[in-house]
Amino acid sequence: MQYSKGELRRAKTLELIKSHGKISLQEIVEVIGCSVATARRDLDALEKADAIIRTSGGAIYEGALLSSAAELPFAAKRDYRxxxxxxxxxxxxxxxxxxxxxxxxxxxxxxxxxxxxxxxxxxxxxxxxxxxxxxxxxxxxxxxxxxxxxxxxxxxxxxxxxxxxxxxxxxxxxxxxxxxxxxxxxxxxxxxxxxxxxxxxxxxxxxxxxxxxxxxxxxxxxxxxxxxxxxxxxxxxxxxxxxxxxxxxxxxxxxxxxxxxxxxxxx
Structure with missing residues (x-):
């Protein structure tokens, strides 16, 4: 099965978010090598797929919210569920x-x-x-x-x-x-x-x-x-x-x- 460039980019973005727990738009742009607008669209698509939680400046991996015993800031938790x-x-x-x-x-x-x-x-x-x-x-x-x-x-x-x-x-x-x-x-x-x-x-x-x-x-x-x-x-x-x-x-x-x-x- 052949994947499109967008699908491969979003998969790479998701792995990046999983490995860090949370990430900013600027970090995605720098690591993936895409524009800010593209990064935003990819995050929107990943959120619709229930893979991540969007924040005002980036995203959080849902698994990090569920498994972490550490306290997260209010802004990071507000839009979760x-x-x-x-x-x-x-x-x-x-x-x-x-x-x-x-x-x-x-x-x-x-x-x-x-x-x-x-x-x-x-x-x-x-x-x-x-x-x-x-x-x-x-x-x-x-x-x-x-x-x-x-x-x-x-x-x-x-x-x-x-x-x-x-x-x-x-x-x-x-x-x-x-x-x-x-x-x-x-x-x-x-x-x-x-x-x-x-x-x-x-x-x-x-x-x-x-x-x-x-x-x-x-x-x-x-x-x-x-x-x-x-x-x-x-x-x-x-x-x-x-x-x-x-x-x-x-x-x-x-x-x-x-x-x-x-x-x-x-x-």
């Missing part, structure tokens, strides 16, 4: 009522929840994520409370003693908790110890807590446990739960909200 995250965000927004005080931790899924909440009126949103606060800056009839602290560059989250002091004075109706991993042994986990601690503080001030995550987070464990599985009100995810997680939710009376059809049940 974007449609699933947007569906989760809509399901979360459906739970919000006028007058609610909503808490959003940092993360890509909670960022999309912030976008979905912009259509709401007369709500207050408390967050420790600078990018989420910026996204909500032009939202009408939404009060945004930003918790102070020191910002982490990879997540845009604020943490530290200043943040803890502010949280201690806030009462939250409903919290949406972004996580880096969900496992039977370690519960809901995060890469950063400081962010996990802030999340714990915010949970203590919240009447309801919903963990939000897509299926790529299940069976994964980041370094620091936020809370065990049984300490959340519910979960909002993009999949129909089964196996040990479904059983755990049933035993602990954890509400399951499935984003694909916006259904909810107490297992």
């Amino acid at each position: 974007r449609q699933d995250k947007e569906r989760i965000a809509e399901a979360a927004a459906d739970l919000v009522q006028e007058g609610d005080i909503i808490c959003l931790t940092g993360g890509t899924t909670t960022f999309f929840i912030a976008k979905a909440l912009k259509k709401h009126r007369n709500i207050t949103i408390v967050t420790n994520a600078v990018n989420i606060a910026y996204e909500l800056a032009d939202a009408e009839d939404i009060t945004v409370v930003v918790i102070g602290g020191v910002m982490r560059a990879k997540s845009y989250e604020l943490s530290g003693p200043l943040a803890e002091n502010v949280i201690d004075k806030i009462n939250i109706t409903r919290m949406f908790l972004g996580v880096d991993g969900v496992s039977q042994n370690h519960g809901f986990t995060m890469h950063s110890e400081l962010e996990a601690r802030i999340a714990q503080f915010m949970m203590d001030r919240s009447s309801e807590v919903y963990a939000v995550f897509d299926q790529s987070k299940l069976e994964k464990s980041a370094l620091f446990t936020i809370v065990p599985l049984n300490q959340v009100t519910g979960v909002i995810t993009d999949m129909q739960l089964e196996g040990w997680f479904e059983q755990a939710c049933r035993e602990q009376q954890i509400a399951i909200h499935t984003a694909r059809d916006h259904t909810a049940s107490i297992q």
Whole structure:
């Protein structure tokens, strides 16, 4: 079977991305010897084939996102499984009522929840994520409370003693908790110890807590446990739960909200 020049070039590009984990447009141009426009078209084709994840300046190999235990920057993760995250965000927004005080931790899924909440009126949103606060800056009839602290560059989250002091004075109706991993042994986990601690503080001030995550987070464990599985009100995810997680939710009376059809049940 004879391959076209374009097919051979895209195959070489894919191998390059796989070997590096992530790559920029300029690196593709230099190594492959093509134009920027050609590199962009090749990345578009590879993304449509579900081989890579496009970023603003290049691409990431999907396998690197799924297998890496290291924390990736927000910009690198934002568009990974974007449609699933947007569906989760809509399901979360459906739970919000006028007058609610909503808490959003940092993360890509909670960022999309912030976008979905912009259509709401007369709500207050408390967050420790600078990018989420910026996204909500032009939202009408939404009060945004930003918790102070020191910002982490990879997540845009604020943490530290200043943040803890502010949280201690806030009462939250409903919290949406972004996580880096969900496992039977370690519960809901995060890469950063400081962010996990802030999340714990915010949970203590919240009447309801919903963990939000897509299926790529299940069976994964980041370094620091936020809370065990049984300490959340519910979960909002993009999949129909089964196996040990479904059983755990049933035993602990954890509400399951499935984003694909916006259904909810107490297992």
